[in-house]
Amino acid sequence: MFTDESVDSVSLQSVWRKSEQATLESRGCQTTALHRTEAEVQTVFTSVGFSQTEPQDDSAQQLLLHPPHAPGLRDFLRRVEDTVIRELVKNARSHAFDRFQPSWEDPSQETSLVHCLRHRSAQENELHVTSVSWSCTGSVVACAYGRYVTPPPSLSLSPSWFHMRKPLFKDTECVCMCVCTRRIDDGDWSTKRACVCTWNVDLRSLRSDQADLVINVPTAVTALCCHPTQPAWIAGGLYSGEVLVWDTSRTQDLVLAQTGLSAEGHREPVYQVAWLCLQKKGELGVLSADSGGRVLLWTLDSDRGSLVLHAAYALLQQQLPHSSSSRYKARGGSSSTVGVTSLALSPWDPDTFLVGSEGGLLLRCSLASRVPAVTAWQDCSVPVRGPAVFSFKPHGGPVHSIHCSPFHRNLFVSGGTDGMAHLHSLLQAHPLLSLRVSESYVFQVQWSPSRPLLFAAATGQGEVHLFDLGRRSLRPAATLEQSGPAQAATCLSFNRRRPELLAVGRTDGTVSIWQLSTELTERSGQETSVLEHLNLQVAE
Template sequence: MFTDEALDSVSVRSLWRKSQQSEQESRDCQTRAVHSAEAGIQTVFTTLSCTQTEPQDQATEQLLKQNHNEPEPLGLKDFLQRVEEAVIRELVRNARSHAFDGFQVNWGDRSQLVSCLHCLQHPISQERGLHVTSVSWSCTGSVIACAYGRIDDGNWSTERSYVCMWNLDRRGLSPSQADLVIDVPTAVTALCCHPSQPALIAGGLYSGEVVVWDTSRTQDPVLALTGMSADSHREPVYQVAWLPLQKKGEFGVLSASSGGRVLVWMVDSDQGRFILNAAYALVQQQVSHSSSVSLKARGSSTVGITSLALSPWDSDTFLVGSEGGLLLRCSFSSKVPAAAPSEGQSVTLRAPAVFSFRPHSGPIHSIHCSPFHRNLFVSAGTDGLAHLHSLLQANPLLSLRVSDSYVFQVQWSPTRPLVFAAATGQGEVQIFDLGHRSLRPAATIEQRGAGQAASCLSFNCQNPHLLAVGNTDGTVGVWQLSADLTEQSPRESSQLEQIAHQVAE
């Protein structure tokens, strides 16, 4: 049914291949690089505007349009005319009033008036129960020197004591370890740093000796010592001061004791000794008859000196307070001679008293002259009062009750003409501002130890914000005063002038 059959092949040529082989060409195309960048910007426009109109008051409009010939309605003008005379009278009265003299409005917060910076102490002195009897700032204002002794022992004493110094500007300050300690064979009763040489300190001793220490000498700081001689003091020295001599730049040492003598010494640093230059004695014949009654209790013709102050205005004037309450103005009669007496020549005692003020009712512990007025000084003692005096009047201009106990020292502020401070036996330091109408203290420094007295104080003249206070517990407090107590007000000097011109009752 099926048979093989052979057929011729049929071929079909590819038209696609033929078309591809017929013509071949190569072509290409390229464009330049496309550069792109991005940028942004934003602007904000804000405007705010508003307007408001008020309807015009009809009464005001009518008043403006009113005929000036017509009488004005009753109102403000009539009221001012009625009260004008009374207001002018009160304004004139206020212009003449001194009720607010010295008052300054303080729009800021009132700062703390006093704050304690340091409490310095010498442990050995505290263990022995010694008191701080005197403090003094160096001429640079960075070093405080304090003397140790006793203020409650009236008997002869040979107990050893110390003079300690602290440098408050030193980075490693140790309040319980003094930078320098000087051993003294007897109690130190007075101390005064040199006004221009930081290394020199003058001191008065309970034994009656006067000494000058040179703190730059590490081995033996004693530069000069009076010793016990016929010309030296025989009783405790209660005041020492550096006295400028006629030769510019040189100073002598002024000392006063309870023996009634004031001595002027020249320091011979080469020989290590004092040379007596002048001597003054206060005796009964120099004191007015009304004041001599206070000498009967002493049983002697001498006046025991317990305080002394040099006038910063007159080199010939100094003030003396006695243990009997006498307050005397004295004169050197002439400037201290520049040359010392020859060897072995005795010095004649001079009579310095020239004026007697009304006496205190007890010993005068402190006198200080005002650095802002040549005639004013303040004194204080066992009566607990601070008396403001004028050199031109016998009676005090003002008496302030400072304490119910003793007042051991009083001192004017070096920057505020109306401010002074007083150290009391109750342990407080009262700071008074005479510009206040009230006689109460402007500030009070209260000590930590109960029953301890504030025995001495000293303002820092180089840094008036600092006040040093010595206590009977053996500590020295360094207090910082606020600007209220140190910055002078515009009318303060004129107020002090008014006080000085008052007539004492």
């Protein structure tokens, strides 16, 4: 059925390959001939230089390696060794030079105005300087602005009104909630925005009419205090009752922490803020006081950006020392709370602080108090204490300022609307010395950081008086006056790092930087003993 058979092979030529080969073409090109050039250069002049030090004197080295033999030297050193070591240990334990600050500046025989700082926007809005504070480096001055207005014309300036609000200048019939005011026609409180400004006075590029940094704030800034160790941190109190901490080293969102308008915070304007060392935690907190009688201690929680309430104190009329309670009623005080208008911390005792009130009261208080406050303040997360432990003779009006002496643990000075400055001892109720500073109000008093007997007082007449308690005369040792129309000096601040600099804030929105003379900054050897003698006096 099937058989083998062989057939011839058939081959097919590729038509595609031939068609492709037919379209191939060869092309070629050649560049032009390359030109090459060689060049050499040679310097015309050559020079060789060298130096040689002088021959080394090996005598000093030989003296150290082979000290000369001095008869009796070794015995003398061994004999005085114990005495020298004992004296060195005594010097190491001595505190004689703890507060000594050498002056690197050239002696100045005159007091002069070196800067007049102003923020144009603040002046255009007629804002007043309410507080000034120097940074811990002594280079930056921070300035708080705000503006307040007077009560309605129908409201008389009675003692009860003084208890409610803090007056400003007598001449212009103005009343102020902190340290400044402005009169308007509608008799309502101003709601304009305010600000905090800073200037670095050491910069060569300093512009007196333009601040280095401006922090806009929604309401008036009533208190300001720079951090004692962090140059960029500033604590501030607002008219709204808020307490804030700004970090000026940030580029955005300068608010490091704030209290907000919480139920356990301030409900009245904050008159004073101060940095306080927390002994148990080893950190710094913020102590704030308001016109509602609340004194609150806050700790900083930078992670959450908030100030956390650490301790709370309430100044109540029924819990004041007996003498203060009777004086308070005699002055027409009807409120159960004591409005705080000024506060000062003792640099010697971390638990002691002083407060001044709208009614003129001066009270010594203790942060360590465990006396429960008799108050209706029920929505507080910490126990509320009554801190008042001792009362002093009151002023004739609201107490604007208190400052404790940095050179004596018992002395402090106070000033108020009665135009008086009182020198007090913490151990006596009556003042050791009373000075008539001004016919107007005294807005701030502050001790010099370098002179134990010198303090400054800012007045409503625009003058800043410097009193030297070592002089026989009670007249000012110097008076700082600015040219032009008189503007009330609402605040002042000595530079702790550079005691010759004094910053003064005024109601025209300017901050004056004064350089004090050497006489006002350098202490004499007898000042501490004179201060101790004043402390030992018995008040009349």
